[in-house]
Amino acid sequence: MAVDLITPQGVRGEVANHFAQVGNTEVGWMRPFIGKDNRTYVTIYAGGDPTNRQNYRTFPIQTNGTLRKDEWKALDDAVMRVAQKRLIGINDLKSKGLTYPLANAIGTTILQWEDISEAGEAIMTMDGKNRGRNDTPKYQYNYLPIPVISFDYEINLRFLNTSRRSGNGIDTEMAANAARKCVEKMEDMCFADTSYSWGEKDQRDRNSVYSYVNFPDRNKLKIDAAWDDSGVSGSDIRDDIIAAKQMSIDDRHYGPWTLYIPTGWETKLDEDYDSTRGNTIRQRLMAIDGISEIKVADHLPTDNAVLVEMDTRTVRLIDGLGLQNVEWSQEGRWITKYKVLAIQVLQLRSDQNSRCGIVHLATSHT
Numbered sequence: 001m002a003v004d005l006i007t008p009q010g011v012r013g014e015v016a017n018h019f020a021q022v023g024n025t026e027v028g029w030m031r032p033f034i035g036k037d038n039r040t041y042v043t044i045y046a047g048g049d050p051t052n053r054q055n056y057r058t059f060p061i062q063t064n065g066t067l068r069k070d071e072w073k074a075l076d077d078a079v080m081r082v083a084q085k086r087l088i089g090i091n092d093l094k095s096k097g098l099t100y101p102l103a104n105a106i107g108t109t110i111l112q113w114e115d116i117s118e119a120g121e122a123i124m125t126m127d128g129k130n131r132g133r134n135d136t137p138k139y140q141y142n143y144l145p146i147p148v149i150s151f152d153y154e155i156n157l158r159f160l161n162t163s164r165r166s167g168n169g170i171d172t173e174m175a176a177n178a179a180r181k182c183v184e185k186m187e188d189m190c191f192a193d194t195s196y197s198w199g200e201k202d203q204r205d206r207n208s209v210y211s212y213v214n215f216p217d218r219n220k221l222k223i224d225a226a227w228d229d230s231g232v233s234g235s236d237i238r239d240d241i242i243a244a245k246q247m248s249i250d251d252r253h254y255g256p257w258t259l260y261i262p263t264g265w266e267t268k269l270d271e272d273y274d275s276t277r278g279n280t281i282r283q284r285l286m287a288i289d290g291i292s293e294i295k296v297a298d299h300l301p302t303d304n305a306v307l308v309e310m311d312t313r314t315v316r317l318i319d320g321l322g323l324q325n326v327e328w329s330q331e332g333r334w335i336t337k338y339k340v341l342a343i344q345v346l347q348l349r350s351d352q353n354s355r356c357g358i359v360h361l362a363t364s365h366t
Contacts, residue, residue, distance in 0.1 A: 030326035032065040040065035071170045078172035082179040089190030093317040102320035111144040150341035151178040178340035191299040212306040217350035218358040219247040220365045226303040234273035234281040244307045244359040253309045253357030255290035262300040309357030318345040
C-alpha cells in the first residue's frame with residue numbers, strides 16, 4: 001500500500017516520481033489494449049466533458065500490449081464493485097455533489113484555496129443611497145497536498161493465455177484485492193486518526209490532509225460513556241446528538257448533518273427507544289431536525305463518532321481520479337505488473353475564526 005505526494009517542494013513515492021519523469025500525466029497511456037487486428041491501441045482523453053465518450057480518441061501505438069479491451073473491462077468492473085460497496089465516506093460526498101473536480105489530477109501539484117475573514121455587515125436604508133462601512137476582508141491562502149493512493153498486483157502471461165484458450169476469461173481477484181487495499185486507505189483518510197503532510201506548515205497547521213477525527217478546527221464533544229455500554233439509554237444518546245448539533249450551530253453551521261458511528265455501536269441503535277411506542281433509538285435520532293443520515297463507518301476508532309455538516313463550507317472531495325487499473329511495468333516476457341490507483345482527497349474546511357461544521361464525539365479527547 002503506497003501513498004505518494006505531489007507538491008511544489010517535490011514528489012515522494014514511486015508513482016509520483018514516474019509521472020514527474022515522463023512528463024505525461026494522462027493515464028490512458030498506461031492502459032494499452034490489443035485490438036481485433038492484434039495491433040496495440042490506447043484511448044486518450046482529449047478534453048471537455050469527461051463523461052462524454054466523444055471526447056476520447058483511440059489510436060495505435062508501437063508498444064506491444066498485453067490485455068485485450070474486454071479484459072481491461074473485466075478488471076475495471078472488479079475494481080468498481082469494490083469501490084461502490086466499501087467507499088462510505090468518499091461516496092457520500094459524491095452522492096451529495098460535495099466535490100471539486102481536478103481536470104489534470106496527476107499533473108496538479110497542489111490545490112490552493114483561500115478563506116476569508118468577516119468584513120462589516122449589511123445596512124438598511126429607505127433609499128439605498130447611504131454607503132456602508134467599506135471594510136476590507138482578509139484573505140488567507142492555504143494549499144492541500146495531492147496524494148496518489150496505489151496498490152500493485154501482477155498478471156502472469158502464461159496463466160493469461162491458458163485462461164484465454166479455455167474461454168474462462170481473466171482472473172480479476174488480484175485487481176479486486178488491490179482495490180480493497182486502496183479503498184481501506186481512502187476510508188482511513190476520512191475516519192482514522194491519520195494525516196498526510198508535505199512541505200512547510202503554517203501556524204494553524206492547515207496545509208495537510210486530515211480526517212474527521214483529527215482536523216485541528218473540529219469541535220470536540222466529550223461524552224460520558226460509549227453508546228454500546230449497557231447503562232447508556234436511548235435518551236442519553238439523543239442528548240449527546242442534540243449537544244453535538246448545538247455545537248455545530250454555535251459555530252454557524254446549520255446542517256444538514258450526517259452522523260457516522262463505529263461498527264461496535266450499530267446494533268445499539270436497533271434497540272427500543274420507547275417500548276410502548278415501538279420505535280428504535282435509530283428512529284428517534286432520525287427524528288431530530290437536520291439529521292439526514294446515520295451511517296456505520298468501519299474505520300472509525302472505537303468509541304468515536306462524528307457529526308458532519310454536509311456542505312462545501314465544511315467538507316468537499318477533491319476528485320481527481322477515481323480508482324483506475326493501469327499497466328505499470330513488465331518483468332521479462334512472462335509477468336506484467338499493474339496498479340490500482342486513485343487521486344481523491346478529503347478537504348476539511350473552517351473559517352479564519354476556526355469555526356467548523358464537524359463535531360467529534362468521543363469518551364476521551366487528546
